[in-house]
Amino acid sequence: MATNGNESPKAVLEVNNLKIYYETPKGDVKAVDGVDFSLYEGEILGLVGESGCGKSTAAMGVLQLIVPPGRIVAGEIRMGDVDLLKLTGTELRKMRWTRLALIPQGAMNSLNPTMRISEQITDVIRQHEGKRSKDEMKTRILELLQWVGLPERIYNMYPHELSGGMKQRACIAMAIALNPAVIIADESTSALDVVVQRVVAQTMLKVKKAMGVSMIMIGHDMGLMAQMVDRMAVMYAGNIVEISGVEDIFKNPGHPYTELLIDSVPSLKERKPLKITEGITHDPRNPPPGCIFHLRCPFVMDRCRTEEPARQEIRPRQEVACHLYEKQEDGNYIDVRTIVTNP
Numbered sequence: 622m623a624t625n626g627n628e629s630p631k632a633v634l635e636v637n638n639l640k641i642y643y644e645t646p647k648g649d650v651k652a653v654d655g656v657d658f659s660l661y662e663g664e665i666l667g668l669v670g671e672s673g674c675g676k677s678t679a680a681m682g683v684l685q686l687i688v689p690p691g692r693i694v695a696g697e698i699r700m701g702d703v704d705l706l707k708l709t710g711t712e713l714r715k716m717r718w719t720r721l722a723l724i725p726q727g728a729m730n731s732l733n734p735t736m737r738i739s740e741q742i743t744d745v746i747r748q749h750e751g752k753r754s755k756d757e758m759k760t761r762i763l764e765l766l767q768w769v770g771l772p773e774r775i776y777n778m779y780p781h782e783l784s785g786g787m788k789q790r791a792c793i794a795m796a797i798a799l800n801p802a803v804i805i806a807d808e809s810t811s812a813l814d815v816v817v818q819r820v821v822a823q824t825m826l827k828v829k830k831a832m833g834v835s836m837i838m839i840g841h842d843m844g845l846m847a848q849m850v851d852r853m854a855v856m857y858a859g860n861i862v863e864i865s866g867v868e869d870i871f872k873n874p875g876h877p878y879t880e881l882l883i884d885s886v887p888s889l890k891e892r893k894p895l896k897i898t899e900g901i902t903h904d905p906r907n908p909p910p911g912c913i914f915h916l917r918c919p920f921v922m923d924r925c926r927t928e929e930p931a932r933q934e935i936r937p938r939q940e941v942a943c944h945l946y947e948k949q950e951d952g953n954y955i956d957v958r959t960i961v962t963n964p
Contacts, residue, residue: 630661633802633835634683634721639696641675641682644689648906652678652691654859657932660803665829665836667850667867669843669882673902675859676839677726680805683837684723685713700802719749722796724806724825728788732780738766738791739776745798765794768831769824786817790824797828804828805837810845822849843886847871855879858902858913861932865939875941877918912944920945920958 641653653675660666668676681687683698685705698705700720708716717723725731733741742762746753753761759776766775769790780788789809796804806825810818822845829836838850846853847867854864855876863876874880900917903909909916915925925944932942935954946954 630664632659633662633700634660634837635697635699636679636683637697637699639679639682639698640694641678641687641691642694643691645906650905651859651908652905653682654908656696656856656859656861658854658861658864660835660837662835663829663833664851665838665849667846667853668837668839668856669841669846669853670856671841671882674856676841676856677807678859679856680723680807680837680839684717684721684805715749718745718796718801719799720802722799722801722804724789724792724796724804724809726808726811728785728792728809729780731792732788734780737777737779738783741791742795742798745795749799762794765798766791768797768828769794770820784817785813786820789813789821793821793824793828797832797834800832801834803835803837805839807839808841809838811840811842818845825849843882855882858905858908860913860942862914862943863939863941864932865936865941869936869939873936873939875935875939875946876914876943877920877945878914912942922957 636656636658639653639656640651642649642651656675656679658666668679670676678687678691682693682696683705687693693706696706700716705713705716739759739762742765743758746758746761763773763776766773771787771790771794775783775787775791780791783791792809809825810821813821825836826849828834838846840846850867852865853867853870854861855878856862857878863870863874863879865875870879871883874883899919903916910929911927912918912925912930915921918925922944928944930942930944932940933946933948933954934940935946945957947957948954
């Protein structure tokens with residue numbers, strides 16, 4: 622996160638009370654149900670959680686790419702003074718690629734199989750900047766390919782001629798073509814083997830450092846997140862239950878769900894049984910009262926079943942939505958589990 626001296630970091634993207642529902646014959650599926658977070662200059666924010674928790678839906682909401690039967694019910698998505706939810710279709714198209722870009726999850730499904738890589742990047746640039754000379758465009762595209770570690774021969778190749786890692790890096794080249802302020806990487810390494818995954822991850826870090834771009838990195842690989850991101854937002858059933866610096870969240874996770882996610886990562890240093898979160902998520906059309914996680918929480922209390930916890934800053938820059946933390950007279954928070962175990 623970039624800061625100058627004692628200055629507070631500047632938010633380049635602010636999401637407030639975002640709600641995205643999918644209409645079904647038996648009621649709305651509340652895929653994202655009141656999400657709030659900020660992305661700061663020069664940082665990578667990790668958005669993590671198990672499959673179906675709403676990570677990608679939230680990202681598509683930011684990009685205004687939700688399609689029926691999905692719809693954005695409420696919320697505010699701001700970049701500076703601009704609320705993206707109030708823009709027209711034409712205004713949104715001008716924002717995409719130039720200020721807000723996407724690295725998709727499935728590169729093969731995102732790239733046009735009938736167009737060369739150079740033609741696809743050219744199309745992105747021309748849509749926003751108009752026609753350029755052939756020589757100027759070629760020079761620019763070759764520079765982009767070099768940026769992401771691809772050889773010049775990729776210029777004239779089709780997507781099917783590239784490996785999975787090459788296709789993903791071609792998508793990164795397209796994402797940075799117009800120097801956006803924010804890039805959203807939607808599980809962009811999940812379909813790759815671990816060696817190629819590392820190459821793609823290093824490419825994204827190189828781009829972030831050199832261009833000063835801010836990123837939202839979506840995924841469920843906690844190990845990869847630990848190496849990549851500055852802060853982490855943990856999602857469960859359409860809600861953010863914890864948001865904190867990545868080091869703090871691994872050393873001292875606040876929410877029980879975060880603890881379970883971290884414990885599910887296999888260790889290379891010690892042999893231990895794999896912990897699995899018991900139970901299944903609730904019907905997303907009918908969320909339970911109280912805490913969204915109480916049906917699966919190993920520390921559930923009576924109030925968890927009736928009172929929805931507010932997200933509170935239990936430690937500096939660590940916000941958690943959980944009743945396990947009670948504020949004391951001195952303003953500090955105490956974990957009620959320590960009171961029970963140490964009477």
